Amino acid sequence: MSCRTCELRPKAHSFYLLREPINQTKVFYSCPAKALDYWDGPGISKHIHGLLNEHEFPEWIWHIDAEDFAIKHAIEISSAMDIISLFRSTPEIGERLRQVTILNPNWYIRAWLTAIRPFLSFELQKKIVFSDAALSTGNPE
Numbered sequence: 001m002s003c004r005t006c007e008l009r010p011k012a013h014s015f016y017l018l019r020e021p022i023n024q025t026k027v028f029y030s031c032p033a034k035a036l037d038y039w040d041g042p043g044i045s046k047h048i049h050g051l052l053n054e055h056e057f058p059e060w061i062w063h064i065d066a067e068d069f070a071i072k073h074a075i076e077i078s079s080a081m082d083i084i085s086l087f088r089s090t091p092e093i094g095e096r097l098r099q100v101t102i103l104n105p106n107w108y109i110r111a112w113l114t115a116i117r118p119f120l121s122f123e124l125q126k127k128i129v130f131s132d133a134a135l136s137t138g139n140p141e
């Protein structure tokens with residue numbers, strides 16, 4: 001774990017490798033409602049960047065679990081903007097991203113996505129899919 005904050009407080013951010021890939025694609029998981037520091041955009045961006053850098057892989061998929069995603073998460077637009085800045089400053093992260101799966105989508109995360117969508121590249125927008133399928137989250141790495 002390359003994130004100092006999460007070394008001290010493991011539930012501060014929520015971004016971890018979900019499982020070892022069957023093929024070369026690695027699956028990462030986030031649940032904003034389970035992140036104690038969901039408002040810490042700079043820290044979350046650093047966490048994502050650091051963890052992705054720890055892994056060698058050609059492609060990745062990001063599962064964002066909207067379970068319990070609420071108004072307090074939706075109004076943290078600055079956290080989303082910090083992550084979008086990371087994608088802009090490190091283009092290979094977005095290029096290697098095959099898909100963003102929104103799990104358990106609810107009204108709040110749809111509103112949040114509508115708010116941030118204008119700031120996403122067209123390429124990135126096309127990668128976002130919604131899934132109502134339940135998912136076993138396994139154990140965090």
Ligand SMILES: [Zn+2]
Nearest residue numbers: 003006013047
């Ligand atoms: Zn962290």
